[in-house]
Amino acid sequence: MISEEKLKILTESAKYDVSCSSSGSARKNAGGMGNGYVSGCCHSFTPDGRCVSLLKILLSNDCVFGCRYCPSRADSDVPRVTATPEEICELVIDFYKRNYIEGLFLSSAVHRSPNYAMEQLLVTVKKLRTEYNFHGYIHVKGIPHADAGLVHEAALYADRMSFNLELPSEQSLKLLAPQKSKESLLSPMRQLQRERLLFRAEKRREHFLPAGQTTQMIVGASPEPDGQILRLAQDLYRVNGLKRVYFSSYVPVVHDSLLPEKAAEELREHRLYQADWLLRFYGFSAEEIVEDDGNLSSDFDPKCAWALRNLHLFPVEVNRAPLEALLRVPGIGVRSAYKIVEARKFTRLTFEDLKKMRVVLKRARHFITAGGKFQGTENVSAVRGLLAADDRQGRAEQLSMFSDAARSALTGEL
Amino acid sequence: MIYFYDGTKEAFLTALLLAFPDEEAVLSSGNRQLTLGAETVFVRTDRERAARAEARLLALDKDCMHDLDLLLRSGMPDRDAVALAYFKLIAARGGPVRKMLAEDAVIAAQECMRRVSFEVHRFHGFVRFLESASGALYAPISPDNDICDLLVPHFRARLPQYPFVIHDVKRKKAAVYDGDHAFLAPLERAEIVLSASEDDWQKLWRKYYQSVNIPSRERLKQMRGYMPVRYWKFMPEKFSDGS
Ligand code: SF4
Numbered sequence: 001m002i003s004e005e006k007l008k009i010l011t012e013s014a015k016y017d018v019s020c021s022s023s024g025s026a027r028k029n030a031g032g033m034g035n036g037y038v039s040g041c042c043h044s045f046t047p048d049g050r051c052v053s054l055l056k057i058l059l060s061n062d063c064v065f066g067c068r069y070c071p072s073r074a075d076s077d078v079p080r081v082t083a084t085p086e087e088i089c090e091l092v093i094d095f096y097k098r099n100y101i102e103g104l105f106l107s108s109a110v111h112r113s114p115n116y117a118m119e120q121l122l123v124t125v126k127k128l129r130t131e132y133n134f135h136g137y138i139h140v141k142g143i144p145h146a147d148a149g150l151v152h153e154a155a156l157y158a159d160r161m162s163f164n165l166e167l168p169s170e171q172s173l174k175l176l177a178p179q180k181s182k183e184s185l186l187s188p189m190r191q192l193q194r195e196r197l198l199f200r201a202e203k204r205r206e207h208f209l210p211a212g213q214t215t216q217m218i219v220g221a222s223p224e225p226d227g228q229i230l231r232l233a234q235d236l237y238r239v240n241g242l243k244r245v246y247f248s249s250y251v252p253v254v255h256d257s258l259l260p261e262k263a264a265e266e267l268r269e270h271r272l273y274q275a276d277w278l279l280r281f282y283g284f285s286a287e288e289i290v291e292d293d294g295n296l297s298s299d300f301d302p303k304c305a306w307a308l309r310n311l312h313l314f315p316v317e318v319n320r321a322p323l324e325a326l327l328r329v330p331g332i333g334v335r336s337a338y339k340i341v342e343a344r345k346f347t348r349l350t351f352e353d354l355k356k357m358r359v360v361l362k363r364a365r366h367f368i369t370a371g372g373k374f375q376g377t378e379n380v381s382a383v384r385g386l387l388a389a390d391d392r393q394g395r396a397e398q399l400s401m402f403s404d405a406a407r408s409a410l411t412g413e414l
Numbered sequence: 415m416i417y418f419y420d421g422t423k424e425a426f427l428t429a430l431l432l433a434f435p436d437e438e439a440v441l442s443s444g445n446r447q448l449t450l451g452a453e454t455v456f457v458r459t460d461r462e463r464a465a466r467a468e469a470r471l472l473a474l475d476k477d478c479m480h481d482l483d484l485l486l487r488s489g490m491p492d493r494d495a496v497a498l499a500y501f502k503l504i505a506a507r508g509g510p511v512r513k514m515l516a517e518d519a520v521i522a523a524q525e526c527m528r529r530v531s532f533e534v535h536r537f538h539g540f541v542r543f544l545e546s547a548s549g550a551l552y553a554p555i556s557p558d559n560d561i562c563d564l565l566v567p568h569f570r571a572r573l574p575q576y577p578f579v580i581h582d583v584k585r586k587k588a589a590v591y592d593g594d595h596a597f598l599a600p601l602e603r604a605e606i607v608l609s610a611s612e613d614d615w616q617k618l619w620r621k622y623y624q625s626v627n628i629p630s631r632e633r634l635k636q637m638r639g640y641m642p643v644r645y646w647k648f649m650p651e652k653f654s655d656g657s
Contacts, residue, residue: 035572044623047632099543251628339515343513357516
């Protein structure tokens with residue numbers, strides 16, 4: 001059994017990775033323990049409001065790299081520990097059996113060398129699958145500069161892999177994570193995407209990263225504007241087939257002259273996630289949301305901001321507007337849009353009906369008509385004021401929908 | 415007229431036949447206070463009539479018995495009224511109504527079913543098994559809705575080698591998987607001898623839970639929203655053991 005101290009150190013060094021999602025895999029239990037849960041499953045929530053789904057842990061925090069923002073970097077003075085593959089496997093099995101976790105998210109510092117670290121990750125997940133007969137969810141972090149063969153083999157056992165882009169531009173990487181380059185991160189992503197498509201073509205998708213790839217970048221440690229970050233995210237979705245791009249607000253864990261002293265504003269991260277949802281579920285492009293060198297509005301969520309720039313498209317009539325147009329109405333989320341489209345087949349919807357159906361009208365009423373009636377405010381600057389006030393209030397009281405938490409967040413209303 | 419029934423599907427269907435022509439019908443399976451002056455009927459289950467009602471309803475909506483099952487599991491105080499209104503509407507419209515999302519009866523029924531299904535989903539995550547000395551797993555739960563047997567297929571698929579018991583301590587019943595078969599049984603109290611390492615694994619789990627938290631980003635309200643306090647009772651990460 002792993003010691004409490006070791007568990008603590010290896011967990012604390014892993015916890016800033018945002019991703020904990022266990023969704024996307026329908027892996028079957030092949031005669032052992034565990035299976036996938038396509039929608040993902042939260043097992044607990046920590047006081048920071050985050051979902052605990054996977055056992056998120058490093059195999060080792062002993063690093064030869066020197067990323068400036070990282071407490072595990074080579075020249076920092078912290079206790080170094082490394083777990084054995086057996087310790088990790090046992091922990092997974094005994095936690096899983098008690099239903100504490102949905103699976104494993106295994107990562108590592110660059111212990112000794114990229115290949116050594118990647119190999120240890122591979123040995124651990126292979127053992128877990130083949131010797132411990134574990135079929136629950138496994139997410140493995142990829143180590144940059146490791147051999148393509150090792151990366152490929154790890155993907156044969158994992159449900160999901162992620163190479164973290166860390167920073168949104170090559171210059172920032174050079175400055176803050178000098179041993180990593182954009183190429184060392186993007187090239188294995190492309191490799192995995194190519195291989196994944198091959199498996200898919202052979203109808204063997206469940207044997208190679210059934211839950212695909214994700215990545216993460218730190219926001220606020222370097223100067224890139226939101227426009228650049230969103231365009232990068234869009235490319236990662238469109239070109240590299242990523243399932244999810246995570247943003248993590250910079251938290252100064254170490255002090256360094258090249259890094260900001262203060263934590264990045266959480267509002268910025270929140271806005272980026274809202275914009276990311278517009279990319280993934282609402283049919284928006286990055287170009288529509290924000291200019292290249294621009295930043296997202298702090299007063300309005302990105303959909304409101306877009307609607308205010310495109311007032312000539314509104315109001316739309318809820319009894320007629322196509323689904324795509326409903327999705328673009330501020331305050332109407334995926335679930336409400338779907339409900340409207342279903343319900344209007346049976347009746348001509350009024351504002352009363354919308355209220356009963358729990359469509360939130362506070363923002364939407366300025367942008368829709370129902371049966372020809374308009375209940376919004378005509379005066380544009382008054383609308384702006386109301387929307388901004390509503391946004392502030394919403395942020396103050398509403399549960400953040402953008403942590404990977406409740407699965408119901410998938411239908412979050414933007 | 416108030417129709418009392420025992421909460422089972424058959425009794426509900428019998429009651430539905432009686433209550434259908436009655437505009438003022440109130441259906442109740444709880445210990446509802448008798449309204450002074452209101453007439454009451456205690457519905458005795460009539461299996462034959464229930465079967466006929468079921469067949470007729472299925473002809474109108476082939477999925478409606480699934481809905482009824484979920485509705486009758488609900489712990490909401492108005493679930494009988496909700497179920498009655500929903501089934502009356504199916505009968506009145508002569509077909510499935512679940513997509514008539516602007517109908518009050520459908521809105522209420524959908525909400526009621528959503529809560530039951532959502533709690534099942536939540537408990538796929540929130541169930542905590544204790545390992546007994548024999549290796550069998552035991553999980554006490556106290557859910558809002560009557561769902562313990564609905565949790566079995568999920569755990570059976572992932573832990574086929576482990577016999578387990580999911581014990582609804584509030585309703586005093588248990589869903590049991592003996593390694594071969596699954597069944598429901600009444601269960602008042604369970605005496606469990608824990609395995610030698612159970613305590614250590616719970617300690618490690620608590621340590622993990624504490625270590626993965628980011629204290630500088632405390633959001634207790636959000637945590638409680640996602641994981642309501644009433645569920646904490648059986649979650650070891652929420653025990654304070656002074657360790
Ligand atoms: S590679 Fe960089 S980020 Fe990863 S552990 Fe080493 S120093 Fe930290």
